[in-house]
Amino acid sequence: MVSEINELQRCKAVIEDKLGWGPADSWQTADFENLSELILNETGVSLSTSTLRRIWGRTEYHHLPSGTTLNTLARFAGAGDWRAFVKQNRVVVTEPDEELPLVVTSKNIRSWKKVAWIASAVVTVILVSMVAFDKGEPQLEKSAYTFDSRPVTRGIPNSVIFTYDATASPTDSVFIQQSWDDTRRVLVDKNLHKHTSVYYEPGSYKAKLVIGDQIVQEHKLLVGTDGWSGLIDQRKMPVYLKKEEFLRADGIGTSTKTIEQKNIALQPEPPLIKYFNVGNFEPVALSDFSFLTEIKNEYNEGAAACQLTYISLLTDDAPIVIPLSVKGCVSDLYLMSVDDYLSGKKADLSALGVDFSDWVRVSCAASGGKIRYSINDRQAFEFPVPNRPIKILGLAFGFRGTGSVRNISLQSGGKPVFEAL
Structure with a gap:
């Protein structure tokens, strides 16, 4: 156990040196998000931001990462897998009176304090760590x-x-x-x-x-929700909106005045406003549905210049998330269609860049084994329907700043299931 912890510390040091971002103690949330994306790009395995924060000691957790996580970190550090990393980072044994450097495969590794070891003790530690890793955690019934x-x-x-x-x-x-x-x-x-x-x-x-x-x-x-629910996202606990503060005769939306009255600043970081309706209609099969709404982001001051907005269909599996922004910010968008995911960093999401000075019509529908997404009645993306039963259970909308939603329609097999405003 102790040897594996030591090897993990070494692996982290290799990664930190590879990144060149400075001491990990100074990393911000965005750094862990970037690291997660770099690991995915290089290894094909996704390690969540929360997992990386835990590994780097930002979240209290008293256990070693899983074997999959260790293998992924080792691959990103330049080794084939965790076992190879442990072997490559072994201590080199020389004469008893000499100092023993640590040999690693990654170039430009940070300077380590040289430690004197008795040869037999070194071999024992290496063997114990290798046996511990090979044995693994026994599978529970x-x-x-x-x-x-x-x-x-x-x-x-x-x-x-x-x-x-x-x-x-x-x-x-x-x-x-x-x-x-x-x-x-x-x-x-x-x-x-x-x-x-x-x-x-x-x-x-x-x-x-x-x-x-x-x-x-x-x-x-x-x-679920009791009808519609609205909230202002905050770090410790959301600020919940009364229904009369966001339900209007012509749609859903709240004003900047309402936000400011709750002592929430709109600058320098505009808050994320969310609206939900979950568990209030019969579940809709993802294999045969259609959804339509009109949406507008009404705040573009200062740091809200991108007018980031999203629509989500919440399922009993992974969600559908349709993001929108002004055209110049599409690089920051992430489109999710249950199992399929597109990042604006690696794909052309320009179809999701819109002019919010007028209402934007957004729709998606499944037929013939495909889910098709349209913006202002022009098809933008198409993804396969997952080959397993999935049901839509709720709807969610989000605005960085303030925005409005109207004319919401969800159908199953061509028949209305849920309509609002």
Whole structure:
């Protein structure tokens, strides 16, 4: 265990030197986001920003990363996999009185303090670390664990009561994770059976019971809304809008005056305003649906010049996310169609650059095994429908600053399921 921690520290140092971004202690959230994208580009494996922050000590977590994560880090550091990295970073044994440099494959590695080792001790440490890695974490019998949940009310915020049985765990490292985001992983007592968590946003989540670094049980959890819900995203807890503050006779939207009255500044960083309607209509099969709305971003002052906006169809799987901005900012957009993902850094998303001085008509529909996306009645993108049953459970809209939505329509098999304003 100790040797693997040491090797992980070395691997991080190699990566830091490769990046040349300065001390990792000074890295910001954007640096971890950039690192995540660089790792994906180079290895083909996605390590989330939250995982990277945990590895670099920004989030408290007392366990080694999974084997997949270690292999990915090692590949980004220049080795074939984690085992190869450990071997390549071995200590070189010379005469007992000589200093022993650390040999690494990556060029220009930062200077390490030279450490004197007794040859036999070095060999022992290397062998122990290799055996520990080869052995791996034993696979747990999932049937020995149970896990369920129940929201206490309808609407947000909403507490969820988790019921679990993890008494079979060989370790005290038992966690409940609220969703895909492993920063929402909480240590629980393996001998107890109840835990509660607050969900501040609605949506479809996949809650997980985790032993060590193994997911032993997981299930889908829907946190719905009571009709429409609106909020202003904030770091610790959202500021919730009253319905009369955003539901209008001609659509959905709030004013800058309402935001300022809640003591939230619009500059230098405009807040993200979100609107949700989740769990209030019959689930719609993704294989045969059509969706249409009109949307407008009404704030472009200062740092809101890009007028970043998104529309999301929330499913019991991954979501559909349609981003919009002014034409000059499409490089910062990310389009997601359940399993398919396009970054404006690597793809032409110019069709998602719009003129928000007038209403923008956005639609998507599935037929013939394809999901087609259109902006102002012109098809922009097409992706395959995933080959598994997926249902649309809710809608979400977001504006950096303020914006409005009107004429919302969701149909299934050509029949209306949900219409608003």
